[in-house]
Amino acid sequence: MAFSELGLSPEILQAVSEAGYTTPTPIQEQAIPHVQLGRDVLGCAQTGTGKTASFVLPMIDMLAAGRGRARMPRSLIIEPTRELASQIASAFEVYGKYHRLTMALLIGGESFTDQEKKLDRGVDVLIATPGRLLDLYGRGKILLQDVRILVIDEADRMLDMGFIPDVERIVGLLPKERQTLFFSATMPPEIKRLADFFLSDPKEIAVTPPASPAETVKQSLLVVGPADKREALFRLIRSEDVKNALIFCNRKRDVDLLSRSLARHGFDVAALHGDMAQARRTLTLERFKNGEIRLLAASDVAARGLDIAGLSHVFCFDVPHHAEDYVHRIGRTGRAGREGRSFMLAVPEDAKAVSAIEKLIGREIPRGRIDGLAETPLEFVPGGSRLPPRVEGRPPRKSFSSQNVPRQTTSQDIPRQAKRRPENEGQREKTSDPRREGGPTITGNPQTPRRNGDTDAAVGFGDHLPAFLARRPKHTL
DNA sequence: AAAAAAC
Numbered sequence: 001m002a003f004s005e006l007g008l009s010p011e012i013l014q015a016v017s018e019a020g021y022t023t024p025t026p027i028q029e030q031a032i033p034h035v036q037l038g039r040d041v042l043g044c045a046q047t048g049t050g051k052t053a054s055f056v057l058p059m060i061d062m063l064a065a066g067r068g069r070a071r072m073p074r075s076l077i078i079e080p081t082r083e084l085a086s087q088i089a090s091a092f093e094v095y096g097k098y099h100r101l102t103m104a105l106l107i108g109g110e111s112f113t114d115q116e117k118k119l120d121r122g123v124d125v126l127i128a129t130p131g132r133l134l135d136l137y138g139r140g141k142i143l144l145q146d147v148r149i150l151v152i153d154e155a156d157r158m159l160d161m162g163f164i165p166d167v168e169r170i171v172g173l174l175p176k177e178r179q180t181l182f183f184s185a186t187m188p189p190e191i192k193r194l195a196d197f198f199l200s201d202p203k204e205i206a207v208t209p210p211a212s213p214a215e216t217v218k219q220s221l222l223v224v225g226p227a228d229k230r231e232a233l234f235r236l237i238r239s240e241d242v243k244n245a246l247i248f249c250n251r252k253r254d255v256d257l258l259s260r261s262l263a264r265h266g267f268d269v270a271a272l273h274g275d276m277a278q279a280r281r282t283l284t285l286e287r288f289k290n291g292e293i294r295l296l297a298a299s300d301v302a303a304r305g306l307d308i309a310g311l312s313h314v315f316c317f318d319v320p321h322h323a324e325d326y327v328h329r330i331g332r333t334g335r336a337g338r339e340g341r342s343f344m345l346a347v348p349e350d351a352k353a354v355s356a357i358e359k360l361i362g363r364e365i366p367r368g369r370i371d372g373l374a375e376t377p378l379e380f381v382p383g384g385s386r387l388p389p390r391v392e393g394r395p396p397r398k399s400f401s402s403q404n405v406p407r408q409t410t411s412q413d414i415p416r417q418a419k420r421r422p423e424n425e426g427q428r429e430k431t432s433d434p435r436r437e438g439g440p441t442i443t444g445n446p447q448t449p450r451r452n453g454d455t456d457a458a459v460g461f462g463d464h465l466p467a468f469l470a471r472r473p474k475h476t477l
Numbered sequence: 478a479a480a481a482a483a484c
Contacts, residue, residue: 080481108482129483131482161480251478251479274480303480322478
């Protein structure tokens with residue numbers, strides 16, 4: 001089948017062919033006719049299946065007649081992340097280049113005024129992440145009664161991210177009479193229930209991706225000692241023919257640390273995670289996509305859905321805690337029939353997480369090795385994947401500090417600490433690690449400034465507090 | 478255990 005048989009307008013066909021596509025993917029072939037007929041669609045499809053074009057193409061034609069009135073968008077697309085929302089906006093630009101559709105991208109981290117101006121001028125297509133959409137709605141900047149087409153994309157991911165209440169609120173603001181297109185990579189019962197609620201008599205379309213990344217991407221697993229991880233990564237990048245690569249870490253701060261370390265070692269690298277200013281996020285991703293940056297160290301904000309043409313390598317610097325994330329991460333490469341390569345670095349205690357991944361993908365990840373680095377076996381720890389962190393210079397203690405020492409609050413305690421906090425704030429930040437500072441900074445004295453919510457105050461030691469009790473749980477820092 | 482998303 002060819003695109004020309006789908007009943008799309010000549011303008012769309014022109015734009016599609018200029019983008020280099022001739023044949024629709026299965027989901028496009030199945031969904032487009034139903035979307036054109038105004039039917040609701042429940043699409044079970046992962047990224048990389050051509051899902052985006054399956055709604056963008058017919059929507060452009062359907063919206064071609066008519067004009068969005070001020071603050072009254074005619075269609076709404078909800079996406080879980082800012083990057084995905086931007087990507088959908090680009091798709092509308094590419095395929096809508098011969099139409100005069102107006103579009104607004106409502107995402108957080110960018111100025112309200114530009115977005116409000118666009119809304120005031122009237123938009124045909126509104127693409128948004130839930131938070132900013134509700135914010136603008138709350139400010140009276142959007143009226144949703146003209147929305148005739150709603151797209152909920154990546155529903156399972158929105159569920160994971162706790163967005164479903166927001167999505168339900170948004171849908172509650174839309175007219176009942178509308179067309180709804182609902183996409184999700186998986187259909188767990190909660191998602192199905194949600195779909196039943198949002199959709200009426202939908203056409204159900206399920207496409208299994210032609211081949212899952214686990215099959216198209218050539219994968220390797222390297223088990224190294226924790227201290228060797230960076231060196232292992234450096235060697236891998238140097239020895240592989242890396243055109244461009246995503247490097248995933250589990251934590252945002254590790255993304256920063258690793259990208260700085262790579263930069264120090266002369267690699268062409270940038271960082272991407274959700275704590276960065278939006279302007280830098282956008283610019284960084286754009287430069288990476290353009291090939292101006294070769295390596296991108298990223299959190300899982302980049303794990304799903306991002307379409308980076310011709311990405312040669314994915315490195316998992318950390319083993320993801322959720323096995324599905326592994327599939328999403330490596331799925332950034334090996335797309336559109338191209339060859340992709342992935343390497344995952346594991347430390348011995350990642351054994352459990354690794355076997356969860358192997359169970360999910362139904363195969364063993366081939367073990368690789370790096371010249372000059374010691375091979376380490378995975379280590380199965382009964383009852384847990386991770387050893388408790390050790391305190392230097394002291395044998396692991398039998399959880400004295402984790403005993404629940406009840407916090408005894410005196411009546412004058414709380415108001416005082418609240419009042420005293422600001423003036424000591426800066427100082428506390430610097431001396432927050434009593435081990436490094438060579439002594440306890442917290443005493444049992446209620447005059448000592450403390451943070452609200454502290455539960456680790458010790459009783460029964462008078463003014464002296466043993467250092468091990470002064471260690472604060474991470475979340476109070 | 479962490480990431481994402483509103484200011």
